[in-house]
Amino acid sequence: MNDLEQLVAQVLTKLKQRERRTYDCVYDRHAAVPDTQVFLDHATVTVANLSIELVSHLYRLDTTDPWVAWLLQAIDYRVQLRLVVNDLSLQFIPRTMLLDWPVIFMTPEFRQIRAVYPHAIARATIAGLPDKTILVVTPTQRLTAEARDTLSRKQMNLQMRTDEACIWQK
Structure with a gap:
């Protein structure tokens, strides 16, 4: 095996390992963000204890917040982000984030929080969502x-929303 083939084999092994690995952390606005090496080693990152403030900063792409910059970098690295919020925070998540953002919002019980586009929601749409x-x-x-x-x-x-906007967007 020549050097190039060996290098390709090493890269493929690393990518396969990454696909199976997850990283869990807890958001604390006073703590330093985890290292970006996490994105190279893990395909899935779960951030627990997300605050309403962080959701707002993330929605506004406020990169002066180091956690926002870190989360956006995760998206750049094609990391599957699972953001855990408490049940009372549901009304504070912009619907567009639930529809269009490449992140998965979840409750502490790991129930996904989702939205769908159709005005008439059919069985097939519901069947395609996780239990x-x-x-x-x-x-x-x-x-x-x-x-x-x-x-x-x-x-x-x-979860019924009175309109498209979340509470802090009004």
């Missing part, structure tokens, strides 16, 4: 009868 998901919907969205049955079977909950 026990908390689905954030707006008053303009409606679930079909089959979707409601599937929601119940999958032990999912609906």
Whole structure:
């Protein structure tokens, strides 16, 4: 095996190891952010105890906040980010983050918090979501009868938003 083949084999081994590794940390705005080496060694990063303040800073891309800069760098490294917020914080997560951002919001019980685009939510949409998901919907969205049955079977909950904006965006 020549040097190039050996190098390629090492890189592939490292990538395979990375895909299986996860890194868990707890957000503390007074603590230093973890090292960026985490992104090279782990394909999934879970950040627990996310504050409403950090969600707001992240949404606004406030890179003066070191945690925001670190999280955005994780996205640049194609890391799957799982952000854990408490149940009372749901109304503070902008719906666009739930719809469009490449992050997964979760509760401390690891229930995903999701939103979907269709105004008429069908069974297929609900079936495509993980069990026990908390689905954030707006008053303009409606679930079909089959979707409601599937929601119940999958032990999912609906979280109604009064409008598209979250509390701090009003």
